[in-house]
Amino acid sequence: MDKPVNQANIDRWNGFTDVYSTARPVPPAILKQSIMLYAPAPQVVVDLGSGTGLSTQIWQGTAAQIIGIEPNDDMRAAALPGENIEYRAGYSNETGLPDACADIVTISQAFHWMDIDSTLEEVWRILKPGGVLAVYDCDWPPAVHWQVEQAFAALHHQCLQLDKPRGVVQHEKSSYIRRFREFGKFGFVREIVCHSAEVCTPQRMIDLALSQGAVQDARKEDAALQSAIDAFCDVVRTHCSAQFEIIFSYRLRLGMK
Numbered sequence: 001m002d003k004p005v006n007q008a009n010i011d012r013w014n015g016f017t018d019v020y021s022t023a024r025p026v027p028p029a030i031l032k033q034s035i036m037l038y039a040p041a042p043q044v045v046v047d048l049g050s051g052t053g054l055s056t057q058i059w060q061g062t063a064a065q066i067i068g069i070e071p072n073d074d075m076r077a078a079a080l081p082g083e084n085i086e087y088r089a090g091y092s093n094e095t096g097l098p099d100a101c102a103d104i105v106t107i108s109q110a111f112h113w114m115d116i117d118s119t120l121e122e123v124w125r126i127l128k129p130g131g132v133l134a135v136y137d138c139d140w141p142p143a144v145h146w147q148v149e150q151a152f153a154a155l156h157h158q159c160l161q162l163d164k165p166r167g168v169v170q171h172e173k174s175s176y177i178r179r180f181r182e183f184g185k186f187g188f189v190r191e192i193v194c195h196s197a198e199v200c201t202p203q204r205m206i207d208l209a210l211s212q213g214a215v216q217d218a219r220k221e222d223a224a225l226q227s228a229i230d231a232f233c234d235v236v237r238t239h240c241s242a243q244f245e246i247i248f249s250y251r252l253r254l255g256m257k
Contacts, residue, residue, distance in 0.1 A: 004093070004115040004118060005071075005091055005093070005094075005115065006113075006115070006167070006168070006169050008167040008168045008169075009113040009114075009168055009169060009170070010071045010072050011072075012168055012213040012216070012217050013051070013072045013074065013075055013213055013216075014072065014074050015074060015216070016210070016211070016216050017052055017074050017075055017077075017078035018078075019207045019210050019211050020051070020052055020075075020211045021052045021054065021078060021080070022204075022207060023204055023207035023208045023210070023211045024052075024054055024208070024211050025054075025138060025142075025196070025198060025248050026054050026055075026057075026058065027054070027055050027058050027108060027136070027250075028194075028196035028248075028250070029058075030194045030195075030196065030250075031058075031134075031136055031194065031250055031252060032058055032059070032062070034192050034194060034252055035104060035106070035132060035134045035252070035254070036062075038132045038188075038254060038256060039103050039104045039130075039131065039132040041103075042059075042062065042063045042103035042104045043063060043064045043065065043103055044063060044064070044065045044066075044067070044101055044102045044103050044104075045059045045062075045063040045065075045066050045067070045102065045103065045104045045105075045106065046067045046068075046069065046095070046097065046101075046102040046104070046105045046106070046126060047059075047066070047067070047068045047069065047105075047106045047107075047108065048069050048092040048095070048105060048106070048107045048110065048114075048119070048123075049069070049070060049071075049092060049107055049108070049109075049110030049111075049113065049114065050068030050069060050070045050075075050076075050079065050087060050108075051070060051072075051075045051079070051108075051110070052075055052078045052079050052080060053068055053079035053080035053081075053082070053085070053087065054080070054108070055106060055108030055109075056068040056079070056080070056082070056085055056087070057080050057082045057085065059085075060082045060083050060084065060085065061083070063084065063103070063104075064084060065084055065086075066082070066084050066085045066086070067085075067086050067087075067088060067097070067102075068085065068086070068087040068088070069087075069088055069089075069090040069091070069092070069095050069097075070087060070088075070089070070090070071089065071090065071091050073089070076089060092107070092110075092114040092115075092119040092122065092123075093114070093115055093118035093119045093121070093122045094122065095122060095126060097126045098126070099125055099126065100125075100126070100127065100128045100129070101126055101128070102126050102127055102128060102131055103127075103128055103131050103132070104131065104132050104133075104134060105123050105126065105127060105131070105132070105133050105134070106133075106134045106135075106136070107119075107133075107134070107135045107136075108136055108137075109136070109137050109138065111135045111137070111171070111173075111176065112137075112170045112171045112172070112173055113169075113170055114171075116171060116179050117183075120133075120179070120180075120183045120185075124183075124185055124257065127257045128257070129257055130256065130257060131256070131257045132254060132255070132256050132257075133180075133186075133254065133255040133256075133257075134252060134253075134254055135176055135252070135253045135254075136250055136251065136252040136253070137173055137250065137251055138248045138249065138250050138251075139248070139249040139250075139251070140152070140156070140212070141153065141208065141209075142198075142200075142208070142246040142247055142248045142249075143246060143247040143248075143249070144200070144205065144240070144244065144246045144247075145239045145240065147235055147238075147239050148205065148235055148236055148239050148240065151231070151232045151235040151236075152208075152209055152232065154232075155209060155215065155228055155229065155232045156209070156212060156214060156215065158218070158225070158228055159212070159214040159215045159217070159218035159225070160214050162214075162217070162218040162221050162222055162225070168213075168217070173251070176191075176253045177189060177190075177191050177253055180253060180255045183255075185257070186255035186256055186257065187256050187257065188254075188255070188256040189253075189254065189255050189256075190253075190254050191251060191252065191253050191254070192251075192252040192254065193249065193250070193251055193252075194249075194250050194252065195247055195248065195249050195250065196247070196248045196250065197245055197246070197247050197248075198245070198246055198247075198248065199243055199244075199245060199246075200240075200243070200244055200245070200246045201240075201242065201243055201244075202236050202237050202240045202242070205236050205240060205246070206232070206233050206236055209229075209232060210229070215229070
């Protein structure tokens, strides 16, 4: 392949599709509603970096054809089936799709792992005139309890330090709007912020931490990390009841062709 792909970014998602699928949030309805303000009647939706299909399945009943593009074999094999949904092996910058085929291209919690310049070129190629690119992420951790959030952040930071030597590269999410504008081809660019409340359990909160690629990579590198994970679990069980509410904050970045 002559386009830049970081294999370490892809391989880091091996081996934990079960915890990923059960713990990660399904994109809330408000995200889909926001995107459809700019593309109200999509026939074809392409979801790049579709993972286990959490962000792909939300388009059932809305689009006639839904295509998830995912380079990681483990994630794609575990992808959720659905009506009019097809999952294909591919990259964000080499989808194998025809020109001008998509009304909407979505990238959920994955754009920071992709090569941005070549991905934007590929998205521009496959979008129909008037089509929309929608890149969105939730903030980590969700709002729950300050001590749980503090412990979550500390565990994630510790894992990131172990993750660096593996050659993983990620981009700063706050740069997306600037990168959209620097791309120079979108006729309209904007950012929308929204929130979603969900019911959670202590085990799901623990699994949300374990669904982070940095945590999984670090566990492979350092068995001693388990003590830090156990400490985080203790904080969750101390401060969280059997069921409690968490709030995810989402940042949606839009570019229109």
